[in-house]
Amino acid sequence: MRVYNFSAGPSMLPLEVLKQAQEELLDFNGTGMSITEISHRAKPFEAVVNEAVSLLKELLNIPDNYYVLFVQGGASTQFEAVPLNLLVKGKADYIVTGNFSKKAYKEAKKYGDIALAASSEDKNFTYIPDMKSLKFRDDIDYVHFTSNNTIFGTKFTEFPHTDATLVCDMSSNILSEEFDVNKFGLIYAGAQKNLAPAGVTIVIVRKDLIENPMSICPTMLKYKTQATENSLYNTPPCFSIYMALLVLRNLKKMGGIKEIQKINEYKAGLLYDYIDNSSFYTNNVVKADRSIMNVPFVTPSEELNDKFVKQAAASGFVSLKGHRLVGGMRASIYNAMPVEGVKALIEFMKKFEKENA
Ligand code: PMP
Numbered sequence: 534m535r536v537y538n539f540s541a542g543p544s545m546l547p548l549e550v551l552k553q554a555q556e557e558l559l560d561f562n563g564t565g566m567s568i569t570e571i572s573h574r575a576k577p578f579e580a581v582v583n584e585a586v587s588l589l590k591e592l593l594n595i596p597d598n599y600y601v602l603f604v605q606g607g608a609s610t611q612f613e614a615v616p617l618n619l620l621v622k623g624k625a626d627y628i629v630t631g632n633f634s635k636k637a638y639k640e641a642k643k644y645g646d647i648a649l650a651a652s653s654e655d656k657n658f659t660y661i662p663d664m665k666s667l668k669f670r671d672d673i674d675y676v677h678f679t680s681n682n683t684i685f686g687t688k689f690t691e692f693p694h695t696d697a698t699l700v701c702d703m704s705s706n707i708l709s710e711e712f713d714v715n716k717f718g719l720i721y722a723g724a725q726k727n728l729a730p731a732g733v734t735i736v737i738v739r740k741d742l743i744e745n746p747m748s749i750c751p752t753m754l755k756y757k758t759q760a761t762e763n764s765l766y767n768t769p770p771c772f773s774i775y776m777a778l779l780v781l782r783n784l785k786k787m788g789g790i791k792e793i794q795k796i797n798e799y800k801a802g803l804l805y806d807y808i809d810n811s812s813f814y815t816n817n818v819v820k821a822d823r824s825i826m827n828v829p830f831v832t833p834s835e836e837l838n839d840k841f842v843k844q845a846a847a848s849g850f851v852s853l854k855g856h857r858l859v860g861g862m863r864a865s866i867y868n869a870m871p872v873e874g875v876k877a878l879i880e881f882m883k884k885f886e887k888e889n890a
Pocket residue numbers: 541542606607608609610633679681682683684702703704705723724
């Protein structure tokens with residue numbers, strides 16, 4: 534039986550996509566081989582890469598002056614690839630709004646003069662700093678931030694106001710809502726939430742930004758290497774890229790980002806409304822900064838939190854345990870989580886509340 538999987542990542546994939554992958558596993562496109570057995574240099578695989586790139590461009594309205602790259606090492610490797618490629622003057626400012634942006638900041642410090650522009654750690658990352666009062670230094674190469682904070686359930690509803698190049702980790706909300714790519718110099722995202730199984734990371738980078746990597750930048754981390762080779766410099770994570778293609782086709786078929794955004798807002802709205810109207814469950818995030826992808830919540834006690842997670846799992850709602858930095862529960866409701874899954878979770882929450890309040 535398929536369960537409703539609220540994992541923060543790797544997370545649910547659309548059922549249709551999983552079924553298609555299952556169907557094609559022994560014979561991909563009449564090749565008599567599975568996609569995992571085909572050379573990455575063979576035409577059928579190159580066609581997969583090209584279609585995935587072109588669908589990403591179409592769905593996200595990515596202009597021609599950007600490269601779309603498939604790289605490896607997860608979003609975490611980008612914490613280093615970004616400074617190694619983009620530090621030309623040697624200075625960058627970071628906004629720290631969670632565990633991952635803090636890690637990105639820490640890694641970048643190894644490579645240049647990196648400053649903390651703002652942090653929301655004073656209140657355990659339950660809010661996003663006010664963009665209007667944020668000041669950045671002069672002469673910086675870029676400003677780095679994380680648009681959606683997977684662990685803490687916050688998101689930027691406004692992007693930093695700056696003329697400097699904006700770099701964004703969109704791992705946990707890419708493809709979930711519309712945004713203007715032109716505002717960014719570079720966007721990166723691990724695939725394992727809204728796009729594909731783990732293993733591939735997408736990088737969307739303005740073409741003029743890849744020309745001056747630091748001399749110590751490893752060849753594998755140079756964007757130029759992957760841009761020149763159509764993301765096929767070395768053996769890529771073939772299966773993840775293929776799955777990304779199926780997910781992108783599926784997203785296009787259902788109406789693209791505009792449509793999924795409506796659904797995502799509706800799902801998150803249902804859950805937050807229920808939590809806000811309940812005296813049993815609480816979400817501690819500043820309302821205006823709430824994520825529509827990751828919804829942390831608690832019951833009145835640790836004991837009830839544990840009981841909730843166990844009973845939920847037994848009822849087919851899995852991976853609801855919150856991150857250890859926050860505790861309680863977290864429902865990750867990415868693109869592939871159906872509306873029925875959220876509605877069913879709310880029904881379970883009501884029942885649990887009745888029995889335990
Ligand atoms: N950034 C964000 C926002 C994330 O949610 C994660 C993983 N959950 C990472 C970075 C790290 O990604 P990876 O595990 O692919 O290195």
